[in-house]
Amino acid sequence: MYRIGMFSKLGRVTIKTLRHYDEEGLLAPTYVDEENGYRYYTTDQLFRLNKIVALRQMGFSIPEIGDIVDGRNVSAILEMRKAELAAELEHAEDRLFRLENYMLEQKEGYCMQYQAVIKEIPACTVFAAEYVLPSYSSLMQVMPALGEKVSKANPGIQCVKPDYCFNVYLDGEYKERDVHVEICQAVTSRGKDGDGIVFKDLPAVTVASVLHKGDYATLGAAYAYAMQWVEQNGYRITGPVRESYIDGIWNKDSVSDWLTEIQVPVAKK
Secondary structure (H helix, E strand, O other), X not given: XXXXXXXXXXXXXXXHHHHHHHHOOOOOOOEEOOOOOOEEEOOOHHHHHHHHHHHHHOOOXXXXXXXXXXXXXXXXXXXXXXXXXXXXXXXXXHHHHHHHHHHHHHHOOOOOOOOEEEEEEOXXXXXXXXXXXXXXXXXXXXXXXXXXXXXXXXXXXXXXXXXXXXXXXXXXXXOOOOEEEEEEEEEOOOOOOEOOEEEEEEOOEEEEEEEEEOOHHHHHHHHXXXXXXXXXXXXXXXXXXXXXXXXXXXXXXXHHHOEEEEEEEEEEO
């Protein structure tokens, strides 16, 4: 038998670790001298120690290791850890891919006015109405009027905080005139449908988000960046793009301070 110091050298673990494994019930010494408290281990225990160390290096917790080395729920624990590692690997590969694209943009001197991030938009209730507008500039007249109409028909209805208002363009192509658009406003509860207004519950969605600061007339550059980013980073578009208004004419004096978010629903290819 070996005293704990020599056993720690053979197993390449510290005495502190061996004491911890004993406290957790993973590896108790074969013999403890009652007079001096010396702990003794056998050569056979090196195999159990090596198994414990290997499982720790694979990321298993102490309770999981205890179950594995004692033969409890082994298959289920191993499969669960395999799934966790596969998910971690997928996330790491995604971050690496995005980093490489970012470095390429930097190297080529690409204008970094825009950045894309993946975010989760929670499920929400909205009131919505469709319009065919003579031009994009008409939006700023239609949106306040829509809000007033809904409030009149549904006294006490409240918008969510922070505010979430967005448009979805329904035309199959870019149009300068007769723009078909759905205007949506998130609210805390459903109201009464009518007069072209419908309430609906939207599920949560994963989006690639790009922020644009400035005039709506220059939003095209943000859209172009968002679509290019989605393609280059291994995503596919899963739904209609949302154009969300954070700051605008209602709270900012200067057009240069208007803030719009392009939200592209996506999933990994």
